[in-house]
Each structure stands twice: as structure tokens, then as C-alpha cells.
Amino acid sequence: MITDRRCSMTWRSLRRWLTPALLVLTIAPALGQARPAVFACEPEWAALTRALLPEAHLTVATTAWQDPHYIEARPSLIAALRDADLAVCSGASLEAGWLPSLLRKAANPDIRPGGPGLLLAAETVPLHQPHQHVDRSLGDVHPEGNPHIHLDPDAVPVIAGHLAQRLQQRFPGEAKAIQQRLLQWRVNWNLAREGWRQQAAALAGQSVVVQHGSFHYLLRWLGVDAALDLEPKPGLPPSTTHLHQLANDPALENALAILVARHQDRRPADWLADRQQLAVLVVPGTVTDEAGTDTLAALIGHIVEGLVEAMETTAGER
Structure with missing residues (x-):
């Protein structure tokens, strides 16, 4: 009986020690697995x-x-x-x-x-x-x-x-x-791209005014010409002289809208639009945390839809 009692006491003591030890061993790997x-x-x-x-x-x-x-x-x-x-x-x-x-x-x-x-x-x-050759000029x-x-x-x-x-x-x-x-x-991207391709059929041959080359790739894919740029040179803000030159440019008459990224100052676009009765389309230049532009596919779809609406509006006014 003494031996049994000693064994029982030894097991209880061991169990008290093992329980937290096993808990630590169980949790430790999980704690070590940090999020990528x-x-x-x-x-x-x-x-x-x-x-x-x-x-x-x-x-x-x-x-x-x-x-x-x-x-x-x-x-x-x-x-x-x-x-x-x-x-x-x-x-x-x-x-x-x-x-x-x-x-x-x-x-x-x-x-x-x-x-x-x-x-x-x-x-x-x-x-x-x-x-091949780039300088500040x-x-x-x-x-x-x-x-x-x-x-x-x-x-x-x-x-x-x-x-x-x-x-x-x-x-x-x-x-x-x-x-x-x-x-x-x-799979999802290909489905979305097919939809943009169908919309591009209506946009092909149209032209827009841009500010910087932020939308160059998408416009080229859609067949839309970036006919004029609000920036006199890439990265330089629109100057009064340059805006007046654009206002007298014959290419402006065929533009369906002025496309501006959200982070850009839209006042030069508004000034030019007022003189030619053009729509100013302000869209995010990249993904946002807002529904409708929170993924790349959603963002591209948003821009394409905006261009289609601008084209329909412009066509109705001309």
C-alpha cells in the first residue's frame, strides 16, 4: 500500500508538472509561425x-x-x-x-x-x-x-x-x-478582360486628354488615343502658357474627356474643360480601399465604364 501510495503521489506530481509543460510545447510552434x-x-x-x-x-x-x-x-x-x-x-x-x-x-x-x-x-x-538618352530637359x-x-x-x-x-x-x-x-x-481576370474587350470595341478610335502617362497602357489596350497632355513635359505641372496652347489645339475638339488621376490637381483640367465643354473624368490611379475600386480588375472596370459614359455623353452633346 505504501508503494502504491507513493506511486500515486508521484504520478499526481508528475501530472501537475506535465500539464503546463505540454501546453507550452503545444503553443510554442503556433507562436513561432508568424504571419508572412x-x-x-x-x-x-x-x-x-x-x-x-x-x-x-x-x-x-x-x-x-x-x-x-x-x-x-x-x-x-x-x-x-x-x-x-x-x-x-x-x-x-x-x-x-x-x-x-x-x-x-x-x-x-x-x-x-x-x-x-x-x-x-x-x-x-x-x-x-x-x-536611351534621358536628361532633366x-x-x-x-x-x-x-x-x-x-x-x-x-x-x-x-x-x-x-x-x-x-x-x-x-x-x-x-x-x-x-x-x-x-x-x-x-479565371476571374480572363472573364473580366473579355468584358473590357467588348467595351473597347465602342471606344476604339476615340481620344482623350490626359495628365501624365498613368493611364497609357490601358488607353493603348482600349484603342483610345492620348491626344494631348496637360503636362508640358512629364512630371511638370500644367503651366498657363501650355494650357492656352491646348485650348487652341484642333485635336481638343475630338476629345471625349479629360482623364485625371485622383491624386492630381484637377483645376487645370477644369479650366480647359470649361472652354471646350468637355467632361472631366477623375478616377483613382491605383487600387483604393473603397468598394468598386478595391481590386485591379474592379479599378480597370471602373475606368472603362467611366470612359464609355463620357463617350455617350459627348456624343449626345455634339
């Missing part, structure tokens, strides 16, 4: 990442209300980039004014030019309008080509494939789920 951390320079790449890896912790450096060429390398962004597993940016010098400083200060060994943790979307697809021109590729219906699926591959490399435990989401995303 992804740093996106622009909202479009955050939206694409979210579609492929919804559980990722995302930090977005810019918004639809900011010009992505010019932002401050804030301490919070430096800290986020330092802790990130992957950074996704446009490249082609779009972030040349702030990303190099951010990379240097964050000092993340994986997230650097050519490193496994940095994906530049512009390096995965051909760019329009490259320049040309304005804010990107030698690699136009970096605003997120509105190209044919380029985005290619970029999505590269992003999925990089996410799988960085987070191998999620590889199968990422591939499945990519396949579903492609």
Missing part, C-alpha cells in the same frame, strides 16, 4: 498579393491619394521593410526618389536589388516608351519605359504569375494554396 510579412510600394501590388496570400501582413507605402514618385521614407516604413519577408514594387525608376534610401536604412539582407526578397514588376514584362522621364504597368490587362497576369512564384519561394508551406488561388484569379 509583405511590403508593397504601391496599392496595386498589395491587392495582388492579398488575392494570392490573403493571410499576409501587408504594409503599403503609398495610397491612391499620393503621387508614387514622391513620398517620404518614414521611420514606420523603414521598420516595416526591415521586418518584411518580401517587397513588391513597380520598379523602372518609379520609386527612384525614395526606395533606395528606404532599402539602405532598412538594411534587410534579402530585400535588395537582385535579392530574393525584392520583386520589381517592371522587370517581368516589356515596357512601353523606353528612352525631358522632364520626369523613365529611361526603362513607362512604369505604370498595373493598368495593362495583358501584363498584369504575367506579373501575377511572377509574384505567385516569388511568394511560393519565400513561403513554401503556402505554395499549393498560392497556386490554387492564382488559377482562380486567372
Whole structure:
């Protein structure tokens, strides 16, 4: 009996010790599995990442209300980039004014030019309008080509494939789920693209006035000519002299609208529109957190619908 009692007491003591120990062992792996951390320079790449890896912790450096060429390398962004597993940016010098400083200060060994943790979307697809010789006299021109590729219906699926591959490399435990989401995303994108293609038939041959080359890829895909630009040179704000020249340009008479990104000052567009009775179409230049423009497909659909409405309105007035 004494032996049994000692054994019983020993087991109770051992059980009291094992219970919290087992609890710690059970919880420890879960605590060690931190959420994948992804740093996106622009909202479009955050939206694409979210579609492929919804559980990722995302930090977005810019918004639809900011010009992505010019932002401050804030301490919070430096800290986020330092802790990130992957950074996704446009490249082609779009972030040349702030990303190099951010990379240097964050000092993340994986997230650097050519490193496994940095994906530049512009390096995965051909760019329009490259320049062999660039100097400040040309304005804010990107030698690699136009970096605003997120509105190209044919380029985005290619970029999505590269992003999925990089996410799988960085987070191998999620590889199968990422591939499945990519396949579903492609199905949805192809369906949406077919709808835009049908709308493009009516828009083909039309022309618009733009400010900067933010919508160049989409307009070209739709067959819409960016006949005039409010900027006298890329990146330079519209001047009074240039606006007066545009007001007397014969090409303005055939334009269906003035297309302006939300982050741009619309007053020059309003001034010109008042003199020619043109519609001013203000749309986000990138994905927002608002319903209707919260994914790349929704954003492109929103812009296309706006152009169709402007064309119908203009046709009714002429």
C-alpha cells in the first residue's frame, strides 16, 4: 500500500508538472509561425498579393491619394521593410526618389536589388516608351519605359504569375494554396478582360486628354488615343502658357474627356474643360480601399465604364 501510495503521489506530481509543460510545447510552434510579412510600394501590388496570400501582413507605402514618385521614407516604413519577408514594387525608376534610401536604412539582407526578397514588376514584362538618352530637359522621364504597368490587362497576369512564384519561394508551406488561388484569379481576370474587350470595341478610335502617362497602357489596350497632355513635359505641372496652347489645339475638339488621376490637381483640367465643354473624368490611379475600386480588375472596370459614359455623353452633346 505504501508503494502504491507513493506511486500515486508521484504520478499526481508528475501530472501537475506535465500539464503546463505540454501546453507550452503545444503553443510554442503556433507562436513561432508568424504571419508572412509583405511590403508593397504601391496599392496595386498589395491587392495582388492579398488575392494570392490573403493571410499576409501587408504594409503599403503609398495610397491612391499620393503621387508614387514622391513620398517620404518614414521611420514606420523603414521598420516595416526591415521586418518584411518580401517587397513588391513597380520598379523602372518609379520609386527612384525614395526606395533606395528606404532599402539602405532598412538594411534587410534579402530585400535588395537582385535579392530574393525584392520583386520589381517592371522587370517581368516589356515596357512601353523606353528612352536611351534621358536628361532633366525631358522632364520626369523613365529611361526603362513607362512604369505604370498595373493598368495593362495583358501584363498584369504575367506579373501575377511572377509574384505567385516569388511568394511560393519565400513561403513554401503556402505554395499549393498560392497556386490554387492564382488559377482562380486567372479565371476571374480572363472573364473580366473579355468584358473590357467588348467595351473597347465602342471606344476604339476615340481620344482623350490626359495628365501624365498613368493611364497609357490601358488607353493603348482600349484603342483610345492620348491626344494631348496637360503636362508640358512629364512630371511638370500644367503651366498657363501650355494650357492656352491646348485650348487652341484642333485635336481638343475630338476629345471625349479629360482623364485625371485622383491624386492630381484637377483645376487645370477644369479650366480647359470649361472652354471646350468637355467632361472631366477623375478616377483613382491605383487600387483604393473603397468598394468598386478595391481590386485591379474592379479599378480597370471602373475606368472603362467611366470612359464609355463620357463617350455617350459627348456624343449626345455634339
